[in-house]
Amino acid sequence: MSPLEAVDERLQQAMNRVLLATVPGMLMLFWLYGWGVLINLLLTVATALAVEAVVMRLRNRPLAVLSDGSALVTATLLGLALPPYCPWWLTVSAAASALLFGKHLFGGVGKNPFNPAMLGFALVLVSFPQQMTHWPSTHGLDLLGGLQQIFGFNVGQTPDAWVQATALDSLRINKSLTMDELFAGNPAFGHFGGRGVEWVNLAFLAGGVFLLQRRVFGWHAPVGMLASLFLISLLCWNGSGSDSHGSPLFHLLTGASMLGAFFIITEPVSGAKSPMARLMFGVGVGLLTYLIRTWGGYPDGVAFAVLLMNLCVPALERFVAARQQQAAP
Structure with a gap:
């Protein structure tokens, strides 16, 4: 086996394990929001694979590279992050943007400076903020209602008050x-965070522990x-008053905290490489997520925090290298 084939095989194995680790969170999201989660995933996966195939053909590269799983992982993470039942064109736009602008614009696998899934998410969030803030209530919609909402099919009447503000937005x-x-x-x-979302975060935590163990x-x-x-929310937490920004447990179990911690910032290409730089990268994402949630214009902030820290990766690596050089005898 050649070194290149060995690298491809290890990449595919890692991507397969990441996909397997998303299953608990995926099932919890389906239990919480219904069919919109699965429809999102089908749309993002189909769009990502189609864009990948077209780009490979235009670049005269074999379609066998589709088997590395990177496009599938990007599409899956993006589909899990998007609001269920958002319009089909928004989901397709996000997936196409993630592959085109987050990956192939910079040369393909191993060359992207930004996390592709978060870049696609951020682009549609900035472009279509109203659609991106329509999260369903926990009962979600049935399959026909979901198809009507996503594709505009006239198959029945959508229930009243099926969308609501998230806990972070409230x-x-x-x-x-x-x-x-x-x-x-x-x-x-809910009990500690967003209703149902706290269980989704625990499910992604379980998947993340599996990836750490592997x-x-x-x-x-x-x-x-x-x-x-945890630390910044603890320091800024002033109890249960009306001006409270939420407890540390609330911030850990609400929004995309665990999805971001174990499936987004661990993306090996756009993240830091050395252990100390990775630690600093994670610290920066956590601090920025809290700042955006509390004083920014968007209720969650994980996507923007990741993209901002992607910009800082070269500086982090240089800082760590300089410190190690100074410490060397």
Whole structure:
């Protein structure tokens, strides 16, 4: 086996394990939101594979490179991050943008400076903010209702009040209610975080632990992100008053915290390479996520935090290399 074939085989094996690790979170999202999650995934996967095949043909490269699994992983993570039941054209646009602008614009696998899934997510979030903030209530829609909402089919009447603000969005715009009142009366809040979303985050945590145990990636970036998110939310937490920004547990179990920690920032190409730089990268993502959630214009912020830290990777690597050189005898 040639060195190139060995690298391709290891890449494919790692991608397969990442896909397997997403299954618990995927099942929890389906339980929480219904068919829109699966429709999103079908649209992102089909679009990503089609774009990948067209680009490979234009570049006169064999279609066998599709088997490395990188496009499938990007599409899966993007499909899990997008709001269920968003319009089909938005999902297709996000997937196509992720592959074209996040991957092939820079030369393909191994050359992208930005996380492709988060770049596609951020582009549609900035371009279509209204559609991207329409998250369904926990009961979701049935299959026919989901098809009607996504594709505009006239197959029945969409239930009233099937969308609601997320827990992070409700907290960001809250001016008068205490945290206890929000958890007691707002349907978006569960026991510790967003209703149902806390279980989704625990499912992604389980998948992330599986990947750590299989040594698909190191602990530095996930621990750095979760520790910094916990610490800054603890330092800024002022109890349950109306001006509270949420407890550390709330921030860890709400939004895309665990998906970001174990499946997004661990992307090996756009992230840092050395262990210390990966730790600093994760710390930066955690801090920026909290700052955007609390004082920014978007309720979650994981995507923008990752992309901003992608820009900082060269500086982090140079800083770590300089420190190691100074410490060398």
